[in-house]
Amino acid sequence: MKGPGRMLQLILESILKKPSTVSYPKFKEAPLKSLRGAIAFIPENCIGCKICMKDCPAGAIIITKIGEKVFQAEIDLSKCIYCAQCVDSCPKKALEYTTQFELAALDKNKLKVTTSGKLQTTTQNETPKSE
Amino acid sequence: MPKKVRIPVGPQHPALKEPVSFSLELSGERILEATIRLGYNHRGIEKACEERSYIQDLYLLERICGICSHSHSTCFVQAVEEIAKLEVPKRGLYIRTLIAELERVHSHLLWLGVAGHEIGFDTLLMFTWNDREIVMDLLAETTGNRVNYGINSIGGVRRDITDEQIKKIMKAMDTLEERTKYYIKIATEETTIIQRLSGVGVLSHDDAVKLGAVGPTARASSVDRDVRRDDPYAAYGEIKFKVITDNHNDVYGRTIVRVLELMESYNIIRQLLQNIPAGPIAVKAPRKIPAGEALSRYEAPRGEDVHYVKSNGTENPERVKVRAPTLANIQAVAHMLKDRYLADMPIIIAAIDPCFSCTDRAITVKDLGQKSEGLMQWGDLRKYSIEWYKGKGIDFSNLKKI
Amino acid sequence: MGQAIYNILVFPGLFFLILFGWAAEFIDRKIYARGQKRVGPPWYQPVADFIKLAAKEDIVPEEASATSFKLMPLIAMASAVTAFFYIPLWTTEALFSFYGDIIVVMYLLTIPTLTFFLGGWYSRSLYSTIGAMRTLTQLFAYEVPLFVVILASALLANTWSLSEITKFYALHPHLWIFNLLGFGIGIIALLGKLEKGPFDIPEAETEIVAGSFTEYGGRLLAFFRLTLDIEVIVGASLLAAVFLPFGLNLTPAIGFVIYIIKVLFIVILLAVLRTILARFRIDQMLDFCWRYLAPLAFIQILINLLVKGLLLR
Ligand code: SF4
Numbered sequence: 029m030k031g032p033g034r035m036l037q038l039i040l041e042s043i044l045k046k047p048s049t050v051s052y053p054k055f056k057e058a059p060l061k062s063l064r065g066a067i068a069f070i071p072e073n074c075i076g077c078k079i080c081m082k083d084c085p086a087g088a089i090i091i092t093k094i095g096e097k098v099f100q101a102e103i104d105l106s107k108c109i110y111c112a113q114c115v116d117s118c119p120k121k122a123l124e125y126t127t128q129f130e131l132a133a134l135d136k137n138k139l140k141v142t143t144s145g146k147l148q149t150t151t152q153n154e155t156p157k158s159e
Numbered sequence: 160m161p162k163k164v165r166i167p168v169g170p171q172h173p174a175l176k177e178p179v180s181f182s183l184e185l186s187g188e189r190i191l192e193a194t195i196r197l198g199y200n201h202r203g204i205e206k207a208c209e210e211r212s213y214i215q216d217l218y219l220l221e222r223i224c225g226i227c228s229h230s231h232s233t234c235f236v237q238a239v240e241e242i243a244k245l246e247v248p249k250r251g252l253y254i255r256t257l258i259a260e261l262e263r264v265h266s267h268l269l270w271l272g273v274a275g276h277e278i279g280f281d282t283l284l285m286f287t288w289n290d291r292e293i294v295m296d297l298l299a300e301t302t303g304n305r306v307n308y309g310i311n312s313i314g315g316v317r318r319d320i321t322d323e324q325i326k327k328i329m330k331a332m333d334t335l336e337e338r339t340k341y342y343i344k345i346a347t348e349e350t351t352i353i354q355r356l357s358g359v360g361v362l363s364h365d366d367a368v369k370l371g372a373v374g375p376t377a378r379a380s381s382v383d384r385d386v387r388r389d390d391p392y393a394a395y396g397e398i399k400f401k402v403i404t405d406n407h408n409d410v411y412g413r414t415i416v417r418v419l420e421l422m423e424s425y426n427i428i429r430q431l432l433q434n435i436p437a438g439p440i441a442v443k444a445p446r447k448i449p450a451g452e453a454l455s456r457y458e459a460p461r462g463e464d465v466h467y468v469k470s471n472g473t474e475n476p477e478r479v480k481v482r483a484p485t486l487a488n489i490q491a492v493a494h495m496l497k498d499r500y501l502a503d504m505p506i507i508i509a510a511i512d513p514c515f516s517c518t519d520r521a522i523t524v525k526d527l528g529q530k531s532e533g534l535m536q537w538g539d540l541r542k543y544s545i546e547w548y549k550g551k552g553i554d555f556s557n558l559k560k561i
Numbered sequence: 562m563g564q565a566i567y568n569i570l571v572f573p574g575l576f577f578l579i580l581f582g583w584a585a586e587f588i589d590r591k592i593y594a595r596g597q598k599r600v601g602p603p604w605y606q607p608v609a610d611f612i613k614l615a616a617k618e619d620i621v622p623e624e625a626s627a628t629s630f631k632l633m634p635l636i637a638m639a640s641a642v643t644a645f646f647y648i649p650l651w652t653t654e655a656l657f658s659f660y661g662d663i664i665v666v667m668y669l670l671t672i673p674t675l676t677f678f679l680g681g682w683y684s685r686s687l688y689s690t691i692g693a694m695r696t697l698t699q700l701f702a703y704e705v706p707l708f709v710v711i712l713a714s715a716l717l718a719n720t721w722s723l724s725e726i727t728k729f730y731a732l733h734p735h736l737w738i739f740n741l742l743g744f745g746i747g748i749i750a751l752l753g754k755l756e757k758g759p760f761d762i763p764e765a766e767t768e769i770v771a772g773s774f775t776e777y778g779g780r781l782l783a784f785f786r787l788t789l790d791i792e793v794i795v796g797a798s799l800l801a802a803v804f805l806p807f808g809l810n811l812t813p814a815i816g817f818v819i820y821i822i823k824v825l826f827i828v829i830l831l832a833v834l835r836t837i838l839a840r841f842r843i844d845q846m847l848d849f850c851w852r853y854l855a856p857l858a859f860i861q862i863l864i865n866l867l868v869k870g871l872l873l874r
């Protein structure tokens with residue numbers, strides 16, 4: 029049967045039911061376990077092969093050597109596209125993805141996340157620079 | 160005494176979700192003529208592909224379109240796999256097809272909502288997008304992301320699907336099927352919708368063929384064409400499904416085709432999940448793809464998507480060419496706009512489910528007199544664009560090099 | 562004198578109208594949102610919108626005629642508020658009334674629409690011009706049915722004054738039943754007048770950006786929006802006074818509550834209607850109004866003539 033206002037019933041029902049949306053910062057839904065979020069670096073596993081750097085489509089990850097067998101990863105969250113290709117490429121499982129997704133920051137420098145391995149020698153304590 | 164006026168629709172306009180420019184010549188409320196200008200959103204993806212490795216290209220090409228992202232990446236890997244003569248395991252193909260159909264479901268539901276919005280019926284938009292969340296959650300769960308799934312790899316897929324997920328998808332299909340039946344009922348019964356859709360944007364069968372329309376736009380003009388059936392790829396060869404066509408020739412027909420395709424997609428997804436074989440999901444692909452070329456076709460939600468890849472034995476492809484479905488449909492839009500009301504403009508444009516940034520291409524026009532090469536490397540292009548903007552008073556030169 | 566100024570500016574005048582208008586806008590938006598499964602705005606949203614707009618800079622297009630462009634929102638608001646004083650609210654007595662005020666109210670209610678037209682016309686933008694043309698076209702479509710049904714009610718009461726109409730229906734409490742058809746037509750015409758729901762053709766966002774209001778911003782837009790809020794209340798009060806004339810002879814407190822309920826009922830009705838219908842095209846709107854609404858309105862006149870002839874002998 030044709031006629032106007034065919035959705036009336038559904039709409040009246042929906043007025044009485046709970047809304048589907050939530051107002052975001054107040055209420056949050058837990059992220060799915062399978063979500064590809066920010067990339068975490070496990071320095072102990074890294075061997076510095078830099079395959080991740082080569083495969084990263086966004087040029088978001090930079091691995092630098094900061095000491096004998098010690099490496100540092102700088103991940104630029106503003107460039108990263110969260111594809112997790114680096115995780116797949118890494119031969120030593122030194123990278124993994126987390127479910128973190130609320131990564132916005134007002135300061136662009138805060139978006140550069142640097143994780144470095146512990147240096148064995150105590151003499152070297154100057155902060156290494158990445159180019 | 161209707162006076163002729165020319166009004167610009169775009170590059171920025173609430174009816175358009177992406178920058179494109181339509182220039183409409185109006186007499187009162189009637190559109191006498193429409194001209195389309197593309198090119199506001201050219202991103203140089205094809206060129207960028209040549210400077211990146213196959214693995215990187217995969218993610219770059221996925222970002223051609225935010226809605227049919229899987230279409231572009233699948234189309235590309237199919238071509239690469241053909242060149243490299245990789246045999247993708249069955250299970251990988253099934254998962255690929257599954258994601259493709261889930262993507263079609265989310266794309267068509269999205270379209271239904273957008274169509275509602277364009278005819279001033281936001282309630283339909285809210286309800287369909289609410290149901291679309293079900294698919295989006297399924298996609299996020301199986302692939303790890305709501306859009307740009309990143310499920311494809313050269314030689315297969317990256318994530319396996321668990322039995323638990325299969326059960327969940329099966330259950331969601333029942334809900335979605337019930338919801339879609341409701342939308343079919345609404346689309347065929349609500350007079351205010353029918354009035355706004357039928358007889359609008361007429362594209363006859365012959366015109367559709369002549370203008371090279373693809374996808375639901377063509378199928379609504381009873382052009383019986385579907386790559387999934389005509390040239391089966393992935394797992395479509397083993398699945399039984401109908402190709403939906405309609406003979407309304409108008410926006411109403413396109414709506415009907417899309418909602419019925421939704422039903423067909425649920426059917427396909429069920430078959431896939433019931434018959435999914437066990438086994439590995441991917442084979443290892445070499446980094447260097449042997450020299451060769453391949454053309455790959457894929458039925459994206461908006462129509463036929465074509466990728467051409469030429470390799471030269473290195474890690475980077477020599478040429479990648481993309482023909483997104485909107486490019487095939489865009490000529491039909493100008494034809495359909497002619498002699499319609501201004502009020503029909505948004506829905507006529509929306510009815511092809513346009514994706515303008517997928518469509519924008521740059522061409523080099525060679526001046527035969529001058530012996531300019533007309534070819535630019537990535538770095539030169541960057542330098543040229545910085546200079547060009549400097550001429551306009553904007554300085555980009557101290558931006559960090561990517 | 563002091564009493565009159567208080568009545569005009571505070572209660573039941575401007576101040577009351579603005580507050581009630583914001584409340585109605587909130588209810589309208591909340592129902593619209595909840596009908597679409599959304600959470601909807603918080604209660605202070607209309608006020609916040611107003612403050613935000615009022616704090617912004619006014620921009621007058623270079624080609625527009627500045628005086629007219631700036632004057633339109635004020636004229637619109639003044640006429641909507643003035644109309645309100647002639648409508649009996651919770652008693653049978655309006656703030657001001659005279660014989661023939663019904664015509665004055667109807668014309669005062671047309672003025673805001675005309676200012677939408679003129680505002681759009683004077684801003685010289687293409688979208689505004691098309692919006693302005695549509696405003697005017699639409700005006701001709703809904704105005705006739707609205708006039709006719711209100712006059713039909715007046716015909717039954719045999720008077721040209723709104724206060725007299727309510728007095729008549731207070732004396733003959735059951736006669737309003739015969740006007741129900743008119744009430745339905747009135748609601749649909751009101752949707753057109755307020756440019757809401759399926760008749761938001763002059764502001765159709767996806768077609769002509771914001772229609773007449775495309776070039777408006779800042780305080781001027783804030784006033785236009787306030788006018789629309791006030792117009793909702795004035796229009797609803799008019800329909801309530803003419804078509805739902807009950808509970809008028811009670812104590813002022815109860816009468817006031819009943820009046821609020823009546824207006825909110827109409828506001829909710831408008832909100833639901835705009836939720837369930839898709840926008841018409843301008844030609845469909847004209848067609849609908851002239852083919853269905855206008856003849857039905859004349860049937861209402863016929864009914865009232867019969868009632869008058871048969872029952873009120
Ligand atoms: S691929 Fe893995 S092991 Fe190699 S440099 Fe990157 S993080 Fe380290």
Ligand code: SF4
Pocket residue numbers: 067083084085086087088089103107108109110111112113114115
């Ligand atoms: S997730 Fe993707 S973009 Fe981000 S660092 Fe890894 S490879 Fe690069």
